Amino acid sequence: MKLSLGPLQYFWPRATTLAFYRSVADWPVDIVYLGETVCSKRRELGFRDWLALAEELAEAGKEVVLSTLALVEAESELGVVHRQVGNDRFMIEANDLSAVQLCRERGVPFVGGPSLNVYNHRALAMLVEDGLRRWVPGTEQGRVLLQEMREAMAADEKPMPELEMLAWGRLPLAWSARCFTARALDLPKDQCGFRCIEHPEGMPLSTREGEPFLTINGIQVQGSEVIDMAPLRDELAACGVGVLRISPQAEGTAGVVGRFRQALDATELPQPLGPPSGYWDGLPGKAALAMAVATGAA
Known part of the structure; x- marks a missing residue:
């Protein structure tokens, strides 16, 4: 089983992002996904910057994949996808059907991202x-x-493709043409001031009773909990999962990667550090969280 570092979901300053990925060269991950998948207005790094990082990480022995936007709304955004697909070196993670079509037209193999909505x-x-x-x-x-x-x-x-599952991070639940972060700050989307850069792991959203509910991340909505699927390693493998994905976070990602590497190499399963995804067993999120609390995982 391999480890991957998924695409960065949040908006970080340029220097922070570059330093983060340059440190990844020494981490025990096999695959690294690079690129903006949430909002095209996040332009601290451009296509050339991502491509330069891809070259550095490839030289360090990583398999590099360029990730596309999950929601393509404008010709300019489609133009970026064109450039990504036409890079002629790195595989693409296609996160919407426009990227799939471009890959098909050019005969480029691709990774099917989690926002493609494949149900049969x-x-x-x-x-x-x-x-x-x-x-x-x-x-x-x-x-x-x-x-x-x-x-x-x-x-x-029919041949079954390699399977990759999100194993650590907040679950991405939905994308919208509206910007939830801008709305929460009473700002128009087109005049947002890039305020999501002030929230390196999104904005927490609570219920009226004050209970954690969701995480707002620009046009994306995530779950509030950081899931941990490492203790389900054997179940995932039995279902054909060959890659475990770790979603980058502002703090502690290197330690998470190290823990997952140990979990893959060890005979014993690790103790959970958070709840598993409730979707894995078809349970409501509250039920999965309650089980984790009962076992001391959250």
């Missing part, structure tokens, strides 16, 4: 024919669905 084996088989080589199932897709997909693909004699 026929859609997955079609994407494999288009060039999909690795698939990151969406947040809400758990063990039962993966097992059904694998069985259906085998029954139709």
Whole structure:
């Protein structure tokens, strides 16, 4: 089983982002995803900057994948996707169907990102024919669905792509044309002032009763809890998952990577540091969190 560092979900200053990824060269991760996936207005780093980081990490022995936007709304954004797909060296994580189409037209193999909304084996088989080589199932897709997909693909004699699952980080739940961060600060989206850079792990959103509920991250909504799937290593492997994804956080990501590497190399499973994804077992998030609290994981 391999480890990957997923694309950065948050908006960090340029110097912080560059320093973070240059330190990644020495981390025990196999795959690194680079690029802006949430909001095209986040331009601290441009395409050339990401490409330069990709070259540095590739020289350090990492498999580098360039990630595209999850929500493409303008010709300028589509132009960036064109440049990414046409880079002629690094694989693409296609996070919407426009990126899939461009990869198919150029004959470029790609990773299917978690925002592609693939829910049945026929859609997955079609994407494999288009060039999909690795698939990151969406947040809400758990063990039962993966097992059904694998069985259906085998029954139709279709090749199953490599599977990658988010194993650490806040669950990305939804994207919108509206900016939740700007709205929370009573700002128009087009005059947001890039205020999400002030929230390196998003803005916490609570219920009226003061309970943690969601995390606001620009046009993206995430869960409030950081999930930990490391203790489910064997279950994930039994479902065909070959890559565990760690989502970058502002603090402690290097330690998380080290812990996951130990978890993959050890015979014993690690103690949980947070709740698992409730979607994995088809449980409501509150139920998964309650179970984690009961076992001392949260």
